Amino acid sequence: MKAGLVGLPLTGKTTLFNAITTLHKAGDAHVHLGAIKVPDRRVDELAALYRPRKVTYAEVRFVDLPGPRGKGMDAESLRALSDVDALCLVVRGFARVDGAAAEPLRELRDFDAELVLSDLGVVERRLDRLRKEHGGKTGSEWHELTNLLGHLEAGQPLRTLRWTEAEQREMAHFGFLSRRPMLVVLNVAEADAATPLPPELEAEVRARGAEGLALSAEVEAEIAELDPSEQPAFLESIGLREPARERFIRAAYHLLDLASFFTVGEDEVRAWTIHRGDRAPRAAGRIHSDLERGFIRAEVVHYEDFMAAGGEAKARERGRMRLEGKEYVVRDGDILHVRAAV
Ligand SMILES: Nc1nc2c(ncn2[C@@H]2O[C@H](COP(=O)(O)OP(=O)(O)OP(=O)(O)O)[C@@H](O)[C@H]2O)c(=O)[nH]1
Ligand SMILES: [Mg+2]
Incomplete structure (x- = not known):
């Protein structure tokens, strides 16, 4: 299971990736992969009780994908997306060096529209095929896909549809992109690090069946470089109660539909990852x-x-x-x- 950091070019994906993994990847057009321990107060408390020789946290894997360089999503970028189980869409909330204003709402709409378009292609091709193979006959797959077609043609991501478990199974092999769980990360400037998601963006995120949070990737990267003893003063100076890192990792973990159970003992206190x-x-x-x-x-x-x-x-x-x-x-x-x- 892995979550992908995705979005338009230069929105701060690699900056965020480096901040949470404490790796130091260059801001180039490469794919980066990292695993992160999921902070869990419960593991800490259990470890305090058992004083085991070893403490092991759950992990979540992240992949940092470069934004597509051309106009719209190219085939390669779409293929990379199909390999991740959940999308962390990083949208730019800071003014670019060339002065270009932040347009997070447009970025979200544009990116989601690409996912919808890709799924629309999949559905249309499959319907064409069914039409050729079965003529006018309509089965349950035809019926289901026609429903999806209407939904996608209206510009709606498949994330917003409620499926039964049977439908879920039936549709799984299509690998629809707009069905992937999505977390929208508004990457804000340092001065806005403590500001929550603007209501307008929040509403758009919800309407698309996604979740959202705001953070400053640059601030998180700075915090990651600090000695733990220096962190409180730094956090206070920018008005943050705590780093956004933990909030973000937990949200991604949740997004992947993962849960933790524990094993305890003198040897090891450990969190294990399962699917809900x-x-x-x-x-x-x-x-x-x-x-x-x-x-x-x-x-x-x-x-x-x-x-x-x-x-x-x-x-x-x-x-x-x-x-x-x-x-x-x-x-x-x-x-x-x-x-x-x-
Ligand atoms: N002001 C400001 N600049 C940022 C922030 N986050 C990233 N940047 C800058 O934006 C530029 C791009 O950051 P990256 O993290 O490399 O962006 P990316 O999304 O990985 O870009 P691609 O992988 O090329 O798509 C860099 O110059 C960063 O310093 C931020 O929170 N505030
Ligand atoms: Mg990058």
Whole structure:
């Protein structure tokens, strides 16, 4: 699972990528890839309790894609997009050196229009094909695609459609771009670092079934270079309560529809990544494939109950540790002890 930093040229994608990964990539037209630990207060608290030899955070992968150089999206840029599971669209909220004003609303509309156009092409080609193969006959796929056609022709991204699980499965192989979850990142100038998303942009983001946040990539890059002891004074000087880095990473994690469960012990406190809705055996398989194959049940306690009880022994005493079987859907924040026959 990876999130792509995408958008028009020179909106600050690589600056943001460097700030969150603390890598130092040049602002050239190359694709950059990096994995980032997902900050998680719950892991910190569990580590404080167990004092394990090792602490491992969940990770999320980011890819930084250069903006398309020509007019509109070229085939190569579209292909690169089809490889990412979620889009972090970086739009420019700062004035360019040549004085060009920020037009984040237009950037969002233009970029989304490219995604819609690409999907429209896919739907039209498939409908053509069905028409040729089956003449006038119309099946459920035809019916479904005609619906999508109307939606896309109206300029609407597929993100805004509600699909049943069956539709979701049926449509998955098309790989529609305007269906990908999207986070719009307004990259603002340092002076605006503490300003939230303007209401107009916020409304447009929502109407497109996306999420949004504002940050200053340059400020985040500066913070990343500072010694932790120097950060509070710097943050205060620009009116920020905290760096936007964590907020952004968590939003991307959420966007990818990921969730974390934990394993705890003296050896290691660790966060594991699953897809929302994954059942217990699948989650166990993240730890080791043997645990999925031989899964019997899992002893489960949610982080909040665990903490409220004051640790494992007390949680057990209070009957907060439940035994769950193969059908159990693991929740974000569950602590698991897997029992398997291996
Ligand atoms: N004033 C200001 N300038 C910024 C900010 N973020 C990026 N820039 C500048 O914008 C220029 C482009 O930044 P990059 O991060 O390389 O942009 P990009 O989106 O990766 O560009 P491509 O990969 O070429 O599409 C650089 O000169 C940055 O210094 C910002 O928050 N404020
Ligand atoms: Mg770049």
